[in-house]
Amino acid sequence: MTYPPQQPTRPTHIPAYADVCLQALVEHNLGDKLSLGGAFALLHYLDYRATYDVDAWWHSSTTAQEKRQVIEAIEQALGTVGQVRRRSFGDVVSIELATEQKKKVFSFQIAERSAQLQPSVSAQWTNVLLDSFSDLLASKMTALVQRGAARDFRDIYAVCQAGLATPWQCWQLWQQRQQLAGDEADFEWAKIALNSHLERIEQYRPLATISDSEQYQQAALVRTWYRTEFLHEHLA
Secondary structure, eight states: OOSSOSSOOOOSOOOTTHHHHHHHHHHTTOTTSEEEEHHHHHTTTOOOSOOOOEEEEEOTTOOHHHHHHHHHHHHHHHHTTSEEEEEEETTEEEEEEEOTTOOEEEEEEEEOOSOOSSOOEEOSSSSSEEOOHHHHHHHHHHHHHHTOOHHHHHHHHHHHHTTSOOHHHHHHHHHHHHHHTTOOOOHHHHHHHHHHHHHHHHHHSOGGGOOSHHHHHHHHHHHHHHHHTGGGOOOO
């Protein structure tokens, strides 16, 4: 068991336009004004699937002026390859790239952080900060409980199957993040929510409707694992 994993490494599955944005941040000495998170950051520890967008958190010390500089640097970089628009919702700003048909092909989203378990680390291959593995896993657990998208289930399953964490460690990190953010860490409620998400996915895509044998076997394995192992984990 390797927990947390060794130093992060450059993913092979880098979104087509992410490198353009990161290079712009480095060139403007803004790589320490935010910390990469989400699926893209998780690929630095477990490079197992492609992702098409970038999520990040503002660093706690980043000023309003520095935030504007970061946003403008990303907009200018993406503006060289397509149409760019900025959207804000809640505490999130989303810089989006669209094709000539006005279809969104990439987004770089940055949010205010409500809790951080450990300091951010260097991404190693570029001068940009990256969330710690603990924070990435805690955030992914929060997404699993609150949103419960199919990719959230696959991500946690992949992390555990790779031996990077156990179900108990996943739940423990979720609990720590909830407490640090000032939110209730109701373990039993969280399991009920997760079970509801799983039932929704099963209703939307029953195993019987999956014709591809490899996808069928993978979906069956993931769903069975959650039913028989993950949802039966207990915190002290």
